[in-house]
Amino acid sequence: MKTIQVRASRQYDVCIGKNILKDMGERIRSLFSQETRIAVVTDDTVNRLYGDALAQALDGIDAVKFVFPAGEDSKSIATYSALLEFLAQHQLTRTDAILAFGGGVVGDLAGFAAATYLRGIPFIQVPTTLLAAVDSSVGGKTAVDLAAGKNLCGAFWQPHLVLCDYTLLDTLSDEIFADGMAEVIKYGVMRDAALFQRLHQPVRPDPEDVIAACVAIKRDIVEEDERDCGVRALLNFGHTAAHGIELCSNYQISHGRAVAVGMVIASRGACKLGLCQGDVADRLCELLTQYQLPIRCDFSPRQLAQAALSDKKRAGDTITLILPEEMGLCVPYKISVSHLEDFFWAGMEEN
Ligand code: MG
Numbered sequence: 001m002k003t004i005q006v007r008a009s010r011q012y013d014v015c016i017g018k019n020i021l022k023d024m025g026e027r028i029r030s031l032f033s034q035e036t037r038i039a040v041v042t043d044d045t046v047n048r049l050y051g052d053a054l055a056q057a058l059d060g061i062d063a064v065k066f067v068f069p070a071g072e073d074s075k076s077i078a079t080y081s082a083l084l085e086f087l088a089q090h091q092l093t094r095t096d097a098i099l100a101f102g103g104g105v106v107g108d109l110a111g112f113a114a115a116t117y118l119r120g121i122p123f124i125q126v127p128t129t130l131l132a133a134v135d136s137s138v139g140g141k142t143a144v145d146l147a148a149g150k151n152l153c154g155a156f157w158q159p160h161l162v163l164c165d166y167t168l169l170d171t172l173s174d175e176i177f178a179d180g181m182a183e184v185i186k187y188g189v190m191r192d193a194a195l196f197q198r199l200h201q202p203v204r205p206d207p208e209d210v211i212a213a214c215v216a217i218k219r220d221i222v223e224e225d226e227r228d229c230g231v232r233a234l235l236n237f238g239h240t241a242a243h244g245i246e247l248c249s250n251y252q253i254s255h256g257r258a259v260a261v262g263m264v265i266a267s268r269g270a271c272k273l274g275l276c277q278g279d280v281a282d283r284l285c286e287l288l289t290q291y292q293l294p295i296r297c298d299f300s301p302r303q304l305a306q307a308a309l310s311d312k313k314r315a316g317d318t319i320t321l322i323l324p325e326e327m328g329l330c331v332p333y334k335i336s337v338s339h340l341e342d343f344f345w346a347g348m349e350e351n
Contacts, residue, residue, distance in 0.1 A: 001015060001017030001018070001020060001208075002015075002016045002017065002208060002209075002212040003015050003016075004016070004212060004215050004216055004219055005219075006138065006139075006158070006219045006222065006223065007223055008139075008140060008158050008222055008223060008226045009140075009156075009158055009226060010140075010158040010159075010160065012158060012160055012161055012162065013161060014137075014138055014162040014164065014215050014219070015027075015161070015162070015163050015164065016133075016164045016166065016208055016211050016212050016215065017164075017165065017166070017208065018165070018166065018167055019165060019167055020163060020164075020165045021050075021053060021054065021057050021126070021163070021165040021167075021168065022053075022056070022057050023057075023163075024054070024057040024058060024126070024163060025057055025058055025059060025060060025061055027161060027163065028058075028061060028097070028124070029061075031122075031160055031161060032095070032097060032122070033095060035062075035095070036061075036095055036096055036097060037061075037062040037063065037064070037090075037093075037096040037097075038058060038061055038062070038063040038064075038097055038098075038099050038124075039063070039064050039065075039066060039086075039087055039092055039096065039097070039098045039099065040054065040058075040063055040065040040066070040099045040101055041065075041066050041068075041083065041098055041099065041100050041101065041102075041106060041109065041110035041113070042054075042065065042066075042067055042100075042101040042102050042106055043068055043069065043070035043071075043074065043102050043103075043105065043106055044067055044068070044069055044070055045070040046070070046101055046102045046106070046128050047065075047067045049171055050101070050168060051065075054101055054126075063099075064086075064090045064092075066082075066083055066086045066087075068082075068083075068109075070102075070105075071105070072105055072145070072251065074105060074109070075105045075108060075109050075143075075144050075145050075150075076144060076145060077144055077146070077153070079109060079144070080109060080112060080113060080144045083109065083110070083113045084113055084117055087113065087117050088117075092117070092118075092121065093118070093121075094118050094120075094121050095121075096121060096122075097114075097121060097122040097123055097124060097160065098111075098113060098114040098117075098121060098122070098123040098124070099123070099126060100114075100123060100124065100126065100137075100159075101126045101128065102126075102127075102128050102129075102132070103127065103128055103129035103131065103132045103136075104129065104131055104132045104135075104136040106128075106132075107125050107127065107132055107136050107137050107142075108136060108141075108142050108143050108151070108154070109142075109144055110123060110142075111123055111125070111140075111141075111142030111155075111157055111159070112142040112143055112144055112153075112157070114142070114157060115142050115154075115155035115156075115157030116155065120157065122160045123157070123159050123160065124159055124160055124161045124162070124163065125137040125138075125159045125161070125162040125163070126163050126164070126165070126168075127162070127164050127168075128168045128169070129169070129172060129176060129179075129180060130169055130172065130176075130177055130179070130180025130181065130207070130211075131179055131180035131183055131255070131256060132180075133164045133166065133169070133180070133211050133215075134180060134183055134184055134187070134210075134211055134214035134215065134218070135180075135183045135214070135218065135235075137159070137162050137164070138162055138215055138218050138219065138222070139158075139218055139221075139222040139226075140156050140157055140158035140159065140222070140226065141154065141156060141228075142154050142155055142156075142157050143155075148312060149310075149311070149312045152312055152313070156226065156227055158226075164211060164215075166207050166208060166211060169204075174292070175254075177204060178256065178257075178291050178292050178293055179254050179255065179256025179257065180256060181199075181203065181256070181291045181293065182238075182255075182256035182257065182259045182260040182263075182288070182291075182293055183214070183256060183259060184199065184203070184210060184214055185199060185260075185284070185287055185288065185291070186235075186237050186238055186259060187213070187214045187217050187218075188327075188328065189237065189263060189267070189280070189284060189324055189327060189328070189330065190217075190234055190237045190322070190324075190328075190329075190330040191328060191329070191330070192213060192217060192328055193326075193327045193328030193329075194328075195210070195213045195214075195328075196283075196287070196327055196328060198210065198213075199287055199291075200290070218235070221234060221235060233320060233332055234322055234330055234332070236322050237263060237266060237322040237323075237324075237330050238259045238260070238261075238262035238263030238264075238265075238266050238322075239259060239262060239322075240262065240266070240308050240319065240321055240322075240340075241258075241261065241262035241265040241304055241308060241344060241347070242255070242259040242261065242262030243258075243262075243307070243308050243311060244299070244303070244304035244305065244306075244307035244308035244344075245258040245261055245297050245299060245304060245307075247307035247308075247310065248299045248303050248304060248307050249297075249299075253297070256293070257293060257294050258297075260288045260293035260294055260295065261294050261295060261296060261297045263284060263288075264281060264284060264285055264288070264295045264296070264347070265304075265344060265347035265348055266321060266322065266323055266324070266347060267280050267284050267323075267324055267347075268281045268346065268347040268348070268349065269321075269323070269343045269344070269346045269347030270323035270324050270325075270333075272346035272347070272349075273333075273343075273346070275323055275324070275325055275331075275333070276323070276324050276325050276326055277326070280324050280326065280327055283327065296348070296350075301341050301342075301344035301345040301347075301348055302341055304341075304344050305340045305341035305344050308340065309337055309340060317336055317337055317338075318334045318336055318337065319334070319335060319336075319337050319340060320332045320333065320334050321333045321334075321335060321343070
């Protein structure tokens with residue numbers, strides 16, 4: 001087992017190991033008081049697969065459970081509101097805690113409820129997807145979607161504990177696992193050339209070192225810039241084009257697949273700008289292909305640029321792209337919004 005300590009506005013451990021879910025009860029008892037009650041928040045898929053295992057792990061702890069339909073559609077104000085009412089009906093207090101048991105949707109929704117119910121109560125993340133394990137469960141970004149766009153209503157709220165039992169990833173389809181691999185590959189290109197190299201060996205049989213390497217990178221970035229005013233933007237490598245791809249596909253293309261293509265566009269574009277050598281994009285394409293991730297899409301540069309620029313959280317005439325200078329090193333690069341389409345053209349040309 002590996003433990004990574006995060007020192008943000010709250011200090012907490014991220015524990016990554018095999019079959020560690022069963023230690024949950026003990027950890028909760030050591031973190032909180034004997035009377036602390038736990039509200040488990042999960043979706044119907046995770047509940048069906050692992051509900052019993054979690055119940056066993058929480059044996060002897062007073063727990064209630066809120067289950068909602070799996071999928072991004074549930075990351076809504078309606079589910080959020082139902083969850084808050086559930087917490088109030090069960091009379092959870094500020095000394096009780098929420099346990100998010102699932103992927104990104106569960107973590108974001110449960111985390112936002114934890115951030116706001118009674119002006120904030122403790123919460124624990126137990127990620128059950130690779131994407132949640134390496135990305136969304138660490139760092140304290142919580143949110144729900146609005147009709148106007150994704151993640152438009154949320155809060156920064158750090159968990160008290162992240163417990164990643166990667167045996168829970170065993171039931172993921174290859175497709176969902178690959179989705180998480182796009183974010184894993186992102187960490188390699190962005191910050192860690194040795195990690196990128198390691199990924200040529202299959203990750204799935206023994207993912208502990210890879211998950212820990214990604215969490216350590218995210219920890220370093222979050223500790224430096226918890227509220228996303230500076231260096232945390234580096235985590236958006238590949239995400240500007242990805243945002244456009246997700247929107248153009250009406251979210252039929254998954255986040256990981258969109259990020260895969262977005263990273264290729266950013267890398268090829270960076271190469272055309274003379275920022276980096278062409279082999280970065282070639283090596284990236286080779287690795288993405290190894291994990292059955294896409295390296296191109298059918299949308300035009302114009303469509304992607306228009307969609308990417310519709311981001312409600314964007315402000316001003318410039319946009320900051322995150323571009324590689326070499327393998328393992330990405331830097332922020334400002335361009336004017338009127339040049340984004342040209343950049344995408346450059347990034348989408350195959351040669
Ligand atoms: Mg992402």
